[in-house]
Amino acid sequence: MSTLTPSTTATGDRPRGPRSAPPRPKLRRSSPRRRRRWFGALAVAIAVVWAFPVYWMLNSSFLPFNRIRSPEPTFFPVGGTVAAYERVFESNFLSALRVSATVTLITVAAALLFAFLAALALSRFRFRGRRSFLLAVLIIQMIPAEGLFISQFKLLEGWQLLNSVVGLSLLYVAAVVPFTIWMLRGFVNGVPRELEEAALVDGCSRVQAFFRITLPLLAPGLVASGVYAFLQAWNEFTLALVVMTRPDNMTLPLWLKTFTEANRASDWAGIMAGSVVIAIPVMIFFLFVQHRMTSGLVSGAVKG
Amino acid sequence: MPPSPTSSASPAGPVPAGAPSAGAGAPAGGGKPRRRREGLLPYVLLVPAVLVLAAALGYPLVRQAVMSFQEYGLAQQFGQPPQWVGLDNYVELVTDSYLWTVIVRSVVFCLANAAITMVLGVALAVLMTLTGTGPRLTLQIGLLLAWAMPHLASLTVWQWLFEAQYGVINWVLVRAGFEQFAGHSWLIDQLSFFVVATVIVVWMSVPFVAFAVYAGLTQVPGELHEAAAIDGASAWQRFRAITMPLVRPVLLIVGLLQIIWDLKVFTQIFVLQDAGGVTAETNLIGTYIYRLGLGEGEFGMAAAASWFMLLLTVTLSLYYVRVLVREEEL
C-alpha cells in the first residue's frame, strides 16, 4: 500500500479540548455547496452501480425462472410473482432465523466486549507480552481457515457442543475477535487521554468518565467492528454446515442452501427471495446503529 | 497509536502510558509517556479474548501441526492410526513446480486486488465525508447492501451477469454495438477470468474498507481542517497532512487484512471455475490447496499446505508488519 503511505510531517495539531462548534464562515458558502452537490450526485451514482447486483437479486426474486435466465433479460419484474416469497415462508425460515439471530447476537456482543477489554489493555497499558500478543493476534488472521474445520468439529465433539448455538458462537467469536481487537485498539488510541483526565478534574468518577467520554468517542469503531462481526456470523457457511447438522439447528445460510439442487433445476427465484429476506435484518441493524458511525467527536458528548 | 503527528499533544502518543490505572488511583500524568508497572490489570483485561482464542483455535492448530507430519487421510479420520512421515508432506508440496506457478499467480492477484480495493475504499470513505447526510446514507446503504448480500446470491448473480449467452453484460455490449460480445465467454481466457474475479472480489471487499476508513475519518476533528483551510491549505494538502496521518492506523490494519484475505481468496474462484474457464490455468492457492487436500481427503497434506501458506503470508507481509510495528513502537 505504498500509495497510501503518507508523509509523517503533519502540520496539524490535534486540539486538546472539545469541539467548540463555531458557526460556519459565510464566505465558504457558495462554491463548497455546489461542490458538495456534485459529490452528492457522485455518491448516489456509485451507490446505484454498487447496488446493481443487489437489484438484480431483488428483480430475480419476483420472476419465474424461465424469465430469470433467458436470451432477452427482464430488467423489471413486471408481471412478476411473489410465489418465491411464499415458498420461502412456507419452509422453516423462522427456525433458521431464530438460530442465526441468537448466534449472531452472541457473537457480536461477546466479540465486541472481549475485544474492547483487550484493546484497552493494549492501548492504555504497557506490560510484558504486549508486543507478542499483538503479533500473535495478527498472525492468527493469516491462518488459512479451509483446513481447520475438521479439527474444530472434533473439538466441539469433545465438549459436546455440536449442534449447539454456544459451540458455533464460540468458533465465530474466535474468528472475529482478532480483527476486532486491532480495529478497536486503533480507536482507543485515537481517544485523547486528556479528555478523560479533564473529565476527572471536573469531578467525574473514572467509570463516569469512561461512559460519558471514552465510549461515545469509540462509537464509530464499535459500530464498524460490530457490523463486521454481524455479517461474518450472519453469512458464514462452512462451519455451520459441519457443526449444525440437524435440520432444527440450521442457520440462515444453510437454510438458503436448501433451495439449491446440484443435480436438478435449482429454485433460483426462491434463493433470491430468501437472500432478500436474509439481508433485511442486516439493513435494520445498520440503520439502527448507523448514526453512531458519524458521531464521535462531533456528537457533542464531550462537555468541557 | 495514531501515527503520531509530531505534536507533543498527540492524543495517544507513541508510548501510551498507563492512564486508567484503576486500582492504583494515581492520575496519569500529562502527555509525557511513563513506564509504570500496572500489575495484573492488563492481563485480566486480556483474559476473555485469550480464553476464547485458545479454546476455539488452540487445539485445532496443534492438531493441524501434528497432522502435517503424518500420513493422515480419510481412513485416519475414521479411526485408523496415522503414520509419521516426517517432512514428506512438505517436500511433496514444495517440489511440485505447479505450486510455484500458483503462488506467483496468487501474489499478483492478491496485490492487484488489495491495491484496487484500498484505493476505491478510501476514495469512497472520503467521499462520504464530503457529502450531505442524504447522499452519504444512500452510498452507505448501497455499499452495505452489497456487503450484506448472502454470498450464495451474490456469486450467483455475478455469474448470471457475466454469462456468455444469457448474461446482461454481453446483452448490453451487443446492444451498444459491440457485436463480437454475442456469446462471448468471459471466463475461458485466463486474463479475462481474473478480471471478472477481480471485479467480484473488489465489489465484495470495498464496503468493509470504506466503512472502516470512514469510521476512522470521523475521529478526525473538524477543527483541524478548518484551521488548516484558514491557513490556506488546499483540500489535497489537508488530506495528506491531516487526515492521512490520523487515519493511518486504520489504513494500515485494514490494508494488511486486505492482503491477507486476498491471498486466501477461495469461494469466488471456486464458483467461477465451476461456471467456466480452465481450472489448471485459474487455480489460486486457496483452490489449489482445497483440491489437493480436502478434495482428495488428504488431511495431512492439507495441514502441511496450510502451515506452508501461513509461512508464506507472514513472509509476504513482513515488510508491512514491520511498518506497522515501527508505527506502533511495539
Next chain:
Amino acid sequence: MNRARLLTAGLAAAALALSACGGDGDDSTEPAAGGTPEPADIRLWINGPDTPQSMRDWLVAEFEEQNPGSTLTIEEQQWEGLVDRLTTSLGSESETPDVVEVGNTQAPTFTTVGAFSDITDLLPDLGGDDLLQGFVEAGSADGKTYAVPLYAGSAYVFYRKDLFAASGIEIPTTMQEFVDAAVKLKQDNADVPNFSGFWLPGQDWRDGAAFLWDAGGEFAVEEDGEWVGSLSSPESQAGLELVQRLFAEASGAPKDANEADGHVPFCAGEVGMALRPGWLRGSIEDPAIGCPDMMANVGVFALPGSDGEPAPVLLGGSNIAVSATSQNQELARNLVELMLSDEFQSQYAENGLTPAKTSLAAGLGTDEFAAATVEAVTNAKLTPAAAGWASVEGSRILEDLFVAIANGGDVQQLAEDADAAIADQLG
C-alpha cells in the same frame, strides 16, 4: 424372528429371498435372544428431492410399525457440501446419522476407509444378484460390501419432434445417424442464435463420456495392478475426436460452461437434442421453471451406440449404507432392508427412477420415457473403479480436457497431458 425380515422376504422374489432368510435368520449380528433391538430414534440422511415426500411418509410409518418403540427421523441433505458433512459427522458417535445415502461415485471414497458397517451378510436378503451390480461393486471393497444401491438413473436423449420433422430426420438408431442428425439440425437452424443440434457445454465430460466409451475408449485402465490414464489410446482418440466434432459442428453451447440448468436453452428453443437425466422432463413441465407448452414437441430415446445397441452412458444414482459409528446397528440394518424392499423400491419406479432391483424395472411403465430409462441403464457404465478416482474428479482434469477439446485444441496432445495428470492422481 422379527417382522421386518418376514415381510421383506414375503415381498421379494420368493425363492431367493426365502432361502436367504433361512440361511441368515440367526446371524451372529442379531440379538441373541431373538428379540427386537432396543428401541431408539434412527436418523436417516436422504439427499435432495429424488425421494419424494410420499415415500418418506411411507417409510417412517412402516419402519415405526415394524420396530415398535423406535422412531425414524429423515433429515434431508444437500448434495453440495455432503462430503464435508459426512467426513466429520460419520466419525462422531454422538452425531452420526444411522443410515446415509451417498452418490454412487462418492461411495468408494467412504467404503475403503471404514466409515460404513460391513453388510455383506445382509446382501442376499436385500436382493442379491437382483441388485444393480455396478452399484454393489461401487459399494464394495476387499470382497466386503458396505453400501448397496438405492436407485439409479441414466441420461437419455431429449429431442424436438417438430425440428426433426422440419429437417426430415428420423429417430437415429446408430451413433453415425445420431451424429449426422445433430450436425444437420444445427445447419438447418443456423438462423437461431446459439442453436445446438446436440447441446454439449464444454465442461460436460460426464455426458461426453458416452462417445468415448462407445468408440471403445476408457478414461483409465488397470495394468498389472496399476491404474493408468488411457485417453491417448487409439480407441479413446477416436471417441474424443468425435466429441470435438460435436462441439464444433453440432453444439452451440458455451465452450466452457457446465451442464446445469439444461432446461433453459431447451426452453429458449435453442436445442435440437440434449443428453440429459430423466428429471429434465420435470423441469420442462414445471410452469415456473420451464416451458410446459413445448412438451408436446418433446420426445426421448436412448442414445444409440455404433452397433445399434444403446450406447454406454454414465450411470448415475445413489447408494445407501449404515454408519460404522451408529449405536443402533440392528435398527439401521432393518431400515436398509426396508428401503430395499420391493414395496419401497417400486415407488422409485413409479417416480421415474430406476429401482435398485432389476426385477422391478417394469414398474417404470411403458411410455417412451420409461422405455428410454430402461434402455439407457442397460449399457450404462461407471467411472473407473480406481481408489483414487475421486481425486481425478476433484482436480477437474476432465473438465479442463473437455473445455480444451471444445476450444479446438489438439486432441492427441491434450489426451496425453490428461493421461499424465490422471496417472499423477491415481499413482
